[in-house]
Amino acid sequence: MKRIVATLASVATLFSAIPAAAQKAPPTVTVAPDTDPARVAAATRLIALMHLDATLDRLFAQLTPVFAQGVIGALSGDESGRTLLAALDAKPDGRERFSAILSQEYLASIRRRYPEIERGAAAEYAAAFTREELEAIAAFYSSGAGAKLLRLQPELQQRMSARGQGLGRVAGAEAGERAVTRATREILGRTDRPAT
Incomplete structure (x- = not known):
């Protein structure tokens, strides 16, 4: 324990x-x-x-x-x-x-x-x-606008987070593909694309 x-x-x-x-x-x-x-x-x-x-x-x-x-x-x-x-x-x-x-x-x-x-x-x-x-x-x-901002901010942050996650997935896939290509070329010294 x-x-x-x-x-x-x-x-x-x-x-x-x-x-x-x-x-x-x-x-x-x-x-x-x-x-x-x-x-x-x-x-x-x-x-x-x-x-x-x-x-x-x-x-x-x-x-x-x-x-x-x-x-x-x-x-x-x-x-x-x-x-x-x-x-x-x-x-x-x-x-x-x-x-x-x-x-x-x-x-x-x-x-x-x-x-x-x-x-x-x-x-x-x-x-x-x-x-x-x-x-x-x-x-x-x-104030009216400030109180509205405080009230809506959690919802706005949630929406922006969802957008950011979607963009992050796309960027991650692109970066992963480029990283494999570069590592194959720069580290392994090969020009062929490895199977993934």
């Missing part, structure tokens, strides 16, 4: 690093100790108005199945993990139920950290904007 827990911990650590490693490191912005408390309060109000928790729910709902599959994949590489997976496979829908439990527990753990994420977001906003700018942004989000 200790080996399984250690495997789970290592997967969680690896999983949390994937999004960060895929991006360039953002500049570090911290709120200086002498930052005006009114500025931090304005940033905190703005974060609440933006419903960051709902945005995080949508984001992590998409990532939880990936996390679950990562854990299952890591368990497959360990003898005690394989034993656990074999026992789960012996039960009706055991693997699927385990995957669902992993997803639920991951999301619950992330949600417990939302206050910390929101405080961090407020600190970043307070460092990037003046109190007046924060209040102006909040005023916009409280």
Whole structure:
């Protein structure tokens, strides 16, 4: 059991690093100790108005199945993990139920950290904007157009994501085909097209 827990911990650590490693490191912005408390309060109000928790729910709902599959994949590489997976496979829908439990527990753990994420977001906003700018942004989000943007943004993001996924599939297929051709030529020194 200790080996399984250690495997789970290592997967969680690896999983949390994937999004960060895929991006360039953002500049570090911290709120200086002498930052005006009114500025931090304005940033905190703005974060609440933006419903960051709902945005995080949508984001992590998409990532939880990936996390679950990562854990299952890591368990497959360990003898005690394989034993656990074999026992789960012996039960009706055991693997699927385990995957669902992993997803639920991951999301619950992330949600417990939302206050910390929101405080961090407020600190970043307070460092990037003046109190007046924060209040102006909040005023916009409280206006008719701003409130509509906040209300429609999840739907718009979902549509844009679907478009991006479609374009990503096309680009991936094109890139894969070109990469095989180039690797055949540049690495293997052949001009013929390998069978795929």
